[in-house]
Amino acid sequence: MTIQSLLASQLQTFFTQEFQKDIQSFEFQQTRKEFVGDITLVVFPLLRHIKTNPAVLAEKIGEYLTSNVKEIEGFNVIKGFLNLELSSAYLSDVLNKIVENPEFGKLPSNGKRLMVEFSSPNTNKPLHLGHIRNITLGYSVSKIMAFAGYEVFKTQIINDRGIHICKSMLAWQKFGNGETPESSGMKGDHLVGKYYVEFDKAYKKEIKSLVDNGLTEKEAKAKASILAQAQQMLKAWENGDEEVVSLWKTMNSWVYDGFEKTYQTLGVDFDKNYYESETYLLGKENIVDGLERGIFYKKEDGSVWIDLSDEGLDEKIVLRADGTAVYMTQDIGTAIKRVDDYNIDNMIYTVGNEQDYHFKVLFLILKKLGYDWAENLFHLSYGMVDLPTGKMKSREGTVVDADDLMEDMTKTAQQISEEHGKLDGYDEELKQKLYKTIGSGALKYFILKVDPKKRIVFNPKESVDFQGNTGPFIQYTYARIQSILRQYQWPEHQNESAYRPEEKERELLKILDQFPSVIEQSANLYSPALVANYTYELVKSFNSFYQNISILSADTEDQKYFRVKLSMATSQVIKTAFGLLGINVPDRM
Numbered sequence: 001m002t003i004q005s006l007l008a009s010q011l012q013t014f015f016t017q018e019f020q021k022d023i024q025s026f027e028f029q030q031t032r033k034e035f036v037g038d039i040t041l042v043v044f045p046l047l048r049h050i051k052t053n054p055a056v057l058a059e060k061i062g063e064y065l066t067s068n069v070k071e072i073e074g075f076n077v078i079k080g081f082l083n084l085e086l087s088s089a090y091l092s093d094v095l096n097k098i099v100e101n102p103e104f105g106k107l108p109s110n111g112k113r114l115m116v117e118f119s120s121p122n123t124n125k126p127l128h129l130g131h132i133r134n135i136t137l138g139y140s141v142s143k144i145m146a147f148a149g150y151e152v153f154k155t156q157i158i159n160d161r162g163i164h165i166c167k168s169m170l171a172w173q174k175f176g177n178g179e180t181p182e183s184s185g186m187k188g189d190h191l192v193g194k195y196y197v198e199f200d201k202a203y204k205k206e207i208k209s210l211v212d213n214g215l216t217e218k219e220a221k222a223k224a225s226i227l228a229q230a231q232q233m234l235k236a237w238e239n240g241d242e243e244v245v246s247l248w249k250t251m252n253s254w255v256y257d258g259f260e261k262t263y264q265t266l267g268v269d270f271d272k273n274y275y276e277s278e279t280y281l282l283g284k285e286n287i288v289d290g291l292e293r294g295i296f297y298k299k300e301d302g303s304v305w306i307d308l309s310d311e312g313l314d315e316k317i318v319l320r321a322d323g324t325a326v327y328m329t330q331d332i333g334t335a336i337k338r339v340d341d342y343n344i345d346n347m348i349y350t351v352g353n354e355q356d357y358h359f360k361v362l363f364l365i366l367k368k369l370g371y372d373w374a375e376n377l378f379h380l381s382y383g384m385v386d387l388p389t390g391k392m393k394s395r396e397g398t399v400v401d402a403d404d405l406m407e408d409m410t411k412t413a414q415q416i417s418e419e420h421g422k423l424d425g426y427d428e429e430l431k432q433k434l435y436k437t438i439g440s441g442a443l444k445y446f447i448l449k450v451d452p453k454k455r456i457v458f459n460p461k462e463s464v465d466f467q468g469n470t471g472p473f474i475q476y477t478y479a480r481i482q483s484i485l486r487q488y489q490w491p492e493h494q495n496e497s498a499y500r501p502e503e504k505e506r507e508l509l510k511i512l513d514q515f516p517s518v519i520e521q522s523a524n525l526y527s528p529a530l531v532a533n534y535t536y537e538l539v540k541s542f543n544s545f546y547q548n549i550s551i552l553s554a555d556t557e558d559q560k561y562f563r564v565k566l567s568m569a570t571s572q573v574i575k576t577a578f579g580l581l582g583i584n585v586p587d588r589m
Contacts, residue, residue, distance in 0.1 A: 003071060003090070004028045004039070007026070007039070007072075008026050010064075011061065012024070018064075019049070025045075035083050037075070037076060038083075041058075041081070054080035061082055071087055073087040088500045091513070092501070095509060098572055099568060103576070112150050112151070112346060113153070115348070116142040116350065117138070117156060117348065118138020118139060118156060120134075120157045120351070121158065121159065122160075123159065124168040124255075125193035127262050128402055129387070129405055129458060132385075134382070136266070136444045141348060141350065141380060143579070143580045144519065148519055153272060153342055154268075155274060156273055156274070157334060161277045165251075166233040168251065169244075169251055170229055171198040175198050187257075187261060188255050189255045189262070192254055192258075199230070203224055203226050207220040207221055261403075262403055266406070279330055281330075281333075282325075283325060283334070283336075284319065286332055286333060287318050287319050290369055303320055313364070335377070339371075345376055346377070348378045349379050363379075384456075385455075386458070388459060406439065408460060409464070410436050410439040411435075411439075414435045416464050417434070426588070439464065441585075442460075442470060444582055444583050445583060448529060448531075448532045449536070452529065469536045474578065475583075478571050479589035485567065488564045490564075491557070499562050504545040505545065511538050512569060518530055528580070531580055531581060535581075546567075550563075551567060
């Protein structure tokens with residue numbers, strides 16, 4: 001139980017006994033630095049229930065809490081704010097809880113099963129910077145939700161069929177000369193992506209030729225033979241043509257091998273892969289059922305629609321006139337299948353904000369079809385990632401490839417580490433391992449510290465700075481603490497009861513005590529940014545403590561023991577928090 005939960009429980013008892021009022025909600029915040037105290041209760045919202053002077057009410061609450069809650073040893077009232085002082089015994093107990101529990105902050109199981117969808121790439125190109133935001137965000141949310149008490153299943157739906165896949169296949173047939181990942185030395189996903197770009201070049205070249213011969217650009221696009229050939233290939237695939245299906249399987253296998261290597265480098269995995277080739281026919285029966293129940297309606301051309309104008313949305317097609325499925329049909333069927341497969345209570349879709357409307361419609365349709373669990377679906381919508389040079393375009397081959405970016409991050413970490421002399425004296429093997437750890441951590445932290453809804457302009461060099469709100473700054477602080485721990489000789493017995501923490505120690509302990517609450521908030525909001533920025537605040541507090549107080553040269557053994565133990569607890573929470581972000585911390589740096 002957090003201190004806020006404990007206080008809330010005591011306050012409910014107070015208001016029931018004193019005023020016969022059942023109050024469930026209380027507003028707490030950190031006490032401002034200019035006032036004495038650790039936790040502040042905002043009294044003004046309580047005046048809706050109790051008509052009295054806020055200062056008088058605050059005094060009564062303060063007296064009750066200091067008399068009945070051993071964790072509170074004093075209070076003061078500033079206008080309508082009750083500032084509460086935590087006891088030294090409570091703060092020392094916080095320290096012991098952290099040191100004794102490697103999973104401090106982990107919430108008990110809530111018995112709920114949750115699925116998180118992320119990545120979900122197309123098999124016609126390699127993963128890029130935009131995917132990295134999706135993957136790091138979805139993976140971190142899955143880890144945070146598991147730490148917050150959920151049983152979590154990580155999944156993706158791989159878009160392995162459609163016209164975009166056939167474009168790569170056709171270009172390989174035309175221009176590939178039998179090239180393979182082995183013969184070219186390229187990762188499979190890079191090779192297939194190369195031919196997606198080649199298709200676009202050939203398509204544009206043909207359009208230009210047709211325009212030069214008198215067609216409008218619109219006519220030229222519709223008449224281009226290479227696009228017609230790709231569309232014919234898609235029909236052949238849908239009809240089970242052996243040669244086309246064989247090529248499709250071969251090229252997709254190249255891509256899957258490439259994806260797996262990228263995922264391993266990123267340090268992520270999945271519990272279940274769904275494939276669009278296996279799910280694109282799902283949902284059609286649900287549409288027919290909904291049509292019979294009047295949820296959908298059929299237009300004259302035979303297409304099936306739903307009218308959501310009463311819900312502030314629009315009309316949406318759910319089945320084409322020829323009876324074929326659209327993306328919405330497939331997503332309806334896939335959602336139902338996932339619930340059947342895993343008996344989940346909640347599902348989170350990690351998808352960019354350009355799909356906001358799609359998911360509003362999807363969730364609403366599932367509710368109208370009578371699925372109660374649709375209330376628990378959530379679209380984790382996030383902003384795009386740009387570079388200082390602007391947007392990325394897959395067809396034109398101007399995306400920032402995920403593999404290239406991670407390699408560049410390692411090189412950037414090496415360059416900046418060498419400039420600062422951070423790794424002088426380490427052997428080459430350890431240096432290379434650390435460069436990867438620093439580069440990967442810098443990339444993930446730069447992305448995850450930003451609220452998911454905000455757009456990001458990614459600056460590699462800025463992300464690897466060893467000062468400020470960056471991954472390397474936090475990693476370096478963790479490594480510094482490990483150096484302290486290696487130098488300390490732990491006593492066999494130590495009496496801690498008499499030690500009273502000093503101001504800098506209290507500040508650090510109070511931030512450590514907030515960790516379970518941060519986990520709870522982060523899970524409620526599906527926001528790793530809360531964990532990331534909490535960790536930065538913790539590290540800033542530790543560095544202030546480190547710079548202002550002697551640790552290994554403390555005046556007494558009691559002080560030294562307490563401060564080393566406090567340092568150890570801090571490093572433990574840093575490691576846990578960064579683990580939830582999917583970031584490793586080095587013991588030496």
